[in-house]
Amino acid sequence: MNNLLIVDHDKCVKCGICANVCPSCIIALDDNGPKCVRDRGCMACGHCVAVCPTGALSNSRCPLEEQIPVPAEKLNSEDAYNFMRSRRSIRNFKPQLVEEEKIRKLLDIARYAPTAANSQGMYYIVVSDEKLIRQIADATADWMELEMAAGSPRARYFNSVLKVYREQGVDIIARNAKQLIFALARRLNETGVSNCEQSWAYVELYAPTIGLGTTICGFIQTCAQTGYAPLRELLKVPTKQNIVGVLMVGYPKYQYYRLVERQHLKVEFR
Ligand SMILES: Cc1cc2nc3c(=O)[nH]c(=O)nc-3n(C[C@H](O)[C@H](O)[C@H](O)COP(=O)(O)O)c2cc1C
Known part of the structure; x- marks a missing residue:
């Protein structure tokens, strides 16, 4: 279709995650792996590349080499x-x-x-x-x-x-x-x-x-x-x-010492 996606077929395991996460639905999976099914519509969000578990995919609008690994250390939720x-x-x-x-x-x-x-x-x-x-x-x-x-x-x-x-x-x-x-x-x-x-x-x-x-x-x-x-x-x-x-x-003139309270959470589950 076009040269948007570059697939390393040795690394691709055809899991289809790239297609599942594409917000524009322009990636589909066939026997050869992922391919772009529409000429236009890529918003260069980089999801397809970032989510590939084997690093098999690059996208000419957001190349693999420009993405850095997500740091392993996670913020704990309380902090x-x-x-x-x-x-x-x-x-x-x-x-x-x-x-x-x-x-x-x-x-x-x-x-x-x-x-x-x-x-x-x-x-x-x-x-x-x-x-x-x-x-x-x-x-x-x-x-x-x-x-x-x-x-x-x-x-x-x-x-x-x-x-x-x-x-x-x-x-x-x-x-x-x-x-x-x-x-x-x-x-x-x-x-x-x-x-x-x-x-x-x-x-x-x-x-x-x-x-x-x-x-x-x-x-x-x-x-x-x-x-x-x-x-x-x-x-x-x-x-x-x-x-x-x-x-x-x-530069702040004063320091804050306390965390304030707010209105209580209003939420309804249906
Ligand atoms: C859309 C918006 C407009 C705001 N405008 C002003 C402003 O003109 N002057 C000001 O001092 N603070 C302004 N604020 C800050 C709010 O007053 C502040 O977020 C609120 O009082 C809660 O305090 P906090 O942000 O310190 O938690 C604005 C905040 C928002 C989201």
């Missing part, structure tokens, strides 16, 4: 549970900026978050310019005013936020963050916002392992997701891109 519970939104930062290399390391993990049809393609802009951050927060406040005037259901909430921001002079919008990360996705990617949410989850969980703290900048993010032109202009967002997420990042 994993407590680790995830200990993630907190960090809104108080030390004055120093996070180094570029560290921000690259932080964002690198986001590449492994799930994206619809493995669309990936997130692009980031890191803003460390104090004046620009202030302009962004001010533009968001202006947008809130417009939303209130247009009868937004969030009018009362925005009104109280604006009181804090404009009358009390407290930066409830950007929390005096020294750095903001903007996530951009292609305008044509309708799942950009959902993809970004997944990415932020990875980034927020990974951040404390490299000494960083993050919080989703919800007001700016919501404003940006509407395509608010003044915000796009401040960031010089290319026409083909949309802002899909905004995150504040920095």
Whole structure:
């Protein structure tokens, strides 16, 4: 059919697992082993290669030689549970900026978050310019005013936020963050916002392992997701891109000593 799959027939045991896991259903098994049955549709997720127990399969879109073995050591579930519970939104930062290399390391993990049809393609802009951050927060406040005037259901909430921001002079919008990360996705990617949410989850969980703290900048993010032109202009967002997420990042000023409780689990089994 095409040259997508490369099968080492000496190693292939024709177990069919590659075909079973292919999300696009483009792999079938015949007497010779796996073969690709459709020219298009591979989303380069790499499942077929990663799952092959004998290392018999490569895929030209995600070659065997680019995949590394899964580490043998597994996180125990209690440690994993407590680790995830200990993630907190960090809104108080030390004055120093996070180094570029560290921000690259932080964002690198986001590449492994799930994206619809493995669309990936997130692009980031890191803003460390104090004046620009202030302009962004001010533009968001202006947008809130417009939303209130247009009868937004969030009018009362925005009104109280604006009181804090404009009358009390407290930066409830950007929390005096020294750095903001903007996530951009292609305008044509309708799942950009959902993809970004997944990415932020990875980034927020990974951040404390490299000494960083993050919080989703919800007001700016919501404003940006509407395509608010003044915000796009401040960031010089290319026409083909949309802002899909905004995150504040920095070195946490405080340490947390306790794990909080949450609403109890509500679940129904049918
Ligand atoms: C979509 C979304 C938007 C958020 N927006 C803001 C925000 O604008 N400012 C802020 O300080 N925290 C924001 N947060 C953080 C939440 O307030 C926080 O997750 C929640 O209070 C629970 O606290 P924790 O994250 O420390 O566990 C946001 C979180 C999410 C998921």
